[in-house]
Amino acid sequence: MSTTDDSYLITAEKQGVHKTAREKWWHVLDTYKIGIIPLPFFILAGVLILLDCLSGKLPSDIVVMVATLAFFGFACGEFGKRLPLVGKLGAAAICATFIPSAMVHYGWLPDVVVESTTKFYKSTNILYLYICCIIVGSIMSMNRQVMIQGFLRIFIPMLCGEIVGMLVGMGVGMALGLPPFQTFFFLILPMMAGGVGEGAIPLSMGYATLLHMEQGVALGRILPIVMLGSLTAIVLAGVLNQIGKRYPHLTGEGTLMPTKDGSIGNSVEEFTGKITVNALACGALLAILLYMVGMLGQRLIGLPAPVGMLFAAVAVKLVHGVSPTIQHGSMVVYKFFRTAVTYPILFAVGVAITPWQELIDAFTVQNLLVIISTVCALVGTGFLVGKKIGMHPIDVAIVSCCQSGQGGTGDVAILTSGNRMPLMPFAQIATRIGGAINVTVGLLVLAKFFV
Template sequence: MNTSEAIPSNDQRAVKATLFVAAFIILLATYFNELPGGMIGALGAMAIVGFVLNYIGDRTPIINQFFGGGAIVVIFGSSYLFHSEWISGDIEQQITTFTKGGGFLSFYVASLVTGSILGMSTATLKKAALKYIPVILGAVAISFLFAGLIGLLFGKNLFESLMLIALPIMGGGMGAGAVPLVEIMSGRTGMDASDLMSQMVPALAIGNAIAIVIAGLLNKIGQIRPTWTGNGELIRGDATAIVDNEKKEPLDVAKLGLGALIAISMFFLGTLLSNVISMHTYALMILSIALIKVSGIMPEQLEKAAHAWYTFVVGNLTPALLVGIGVAYTDLNQIIDALSPMYFALVFATVLGAAIGAGLVGRLMGFFPIESAITGGLCMANMGGTGDVAVLAASRRMQLMPFAQISSRIGGAFMLILATFAIQLLG
């Protein structure tokens, strides 16, 4: 929750006191398993746990400088707190249901994608569109190269290193990546689907964790080498990529409500299109919003409203969502159980190769290498939409969500096509 902006300094003490009182009440109810059911109980616990862990992470030396600060602490801290039963009862299931089945993740991603694309200059969007696909291909090529070389050092054949480790990591997450990948491989190789999944899932989880950590490190590298980063701008020499419209005009409830409605409508549009076009909802939503932006048919005031809502969501709901990711999508026990030196080395090589490949190709295509490494590399190597949020939060570049989603969705679909051909060569 962001309480420091747009609040007079003389009111800050009262606001902080109110937050800590609210935190005490909600944490007490959580500890005694007395939270109400549904959205109010889940979101209340997520908001307060996220606020407390984010506050700690942003003020912890080394973690706040090199490892993403609050985002890292919120994801792994909340996973530990709930899965180790420090916080017990029904609240873990409530948070999982609210984040997954309740659609909180979809609501958050829709708000970010809509607001960030509509807040982007049309010229930037046009320049980035055609140049971005080579960045993804560069990430895939170098990640496979690194994974293959490390696998050979440990005595693994290319099928084990690439098809069971690198390909699932680069495949767009669990639902859009690992699950269809297992179906493809089990059908064509005769391998048992459960055995394939048991080998792929730890790779996804560990790869996601490594991607988050590397994202935090890249943010620090950008501070050390400022010429390598646009601080959230993807294209070099473009000072108008994101226009902070909400700072020029006062925010009001009507504008925020209108922005929320636009974001929800764009998600519905992607859902409707996915019934007639065989593509992921997020990918169709991105394409639709981009076409609307480039065509200029949406009035500027509506674009400003969508961008204002995006800013509100990022500033106030990000820590809560990161708690949902930690509880619903991050299993520390699964990560720890798979942490053999060989397995970790293969996964690390894959993720690092993705970041390096995307950064190098991005530089050649006119992008800032750190931004292209984060979006084209790390957002290919994480666990889809949840990983995108975590990686961008750790790198403090949430405005890059549209490019992150392109990597996860369109890049993930490309990996499934690649898998079909690769099985015939390596199987």
């Protein structure tokens, strides 16, 4: 809609002028939405997907999958947002991930949708495209000084949180009569292992070797704990977001460090001028190239590709490696993915890699108490230590939530729940680096003292 049309509509509304059919249609498109999708588009997408399902074939190509993931992802997210009470505590991210998982398990989602979504997700690795655009975009849009201070200080609350979380979890487990070995190696350590691919799977391989058990059995015991820890963290992030709204002095709204005068300040670079299509394309290409740099680092030294990409992006930012125009384009790409791709990605994750039955099987009272107490202690410590060393405690605590998240997918859900997507670079540090250290140290302790 053009500026002239906008001005006309506003004037017409003020003067009580009768709207034409075209203007009424535009009003419907701009006002009534499911997520970001205009309601008529949403209905049309549903009808087209239904017709494909009735024909028995839903193509897994990117064109059809964009519409399919958007339809289901935003529907689940909108449902979560509208739930009473919990709608403000991260229910949108939880519903977008776990409702699809339940639908797959109980057969409520057509088989063709499940097959096409799983094939698309696993063949394209679209999650990594999402993460690289989010990380690189958030770093490029971040205030340089704030970024330096945040990276230097975030390790202190992370380390303190892990120590306190482990001690509290062990104490609760022992009080409930659980064996200390089981509590630490099959409850606490999996929660802080950094997710599935970089955490649960390497941990299960280590357990299979050291404890002489089948890797599948080990993974079956570990994976539900990872998911429950991530679920707890998602809820806590939503609670922290509401606390931040009630007590604004405790939050930086996506930045870790206050300015010298004590205010929230501007954590985002101020770019001048209009963004061009060329700058937008260069911003997207920058994210992809830096991820390829991370992949090269993974082949050469074994550093996880997202972490290598993160370090490369920080280095580019610190040495002013790209122009402000390209940084601006990168920021717009980041905003696009954050707004338009988050819920579709979470839906794909729920369908393709989130086993509902394993999650339900882990819902024992003892497990839940250990998990909740561990995550709460970890996050609470991050809050207190962050406040003590002059950081925004709400934002530090939300990063701490990611220490018990389900890898990259958990980071997305946690930061979406906490409405702090600009913290993705710090979340990746908490998840990837923190998880790798925990797995390595945990297996070394197991081999040295328990085998």
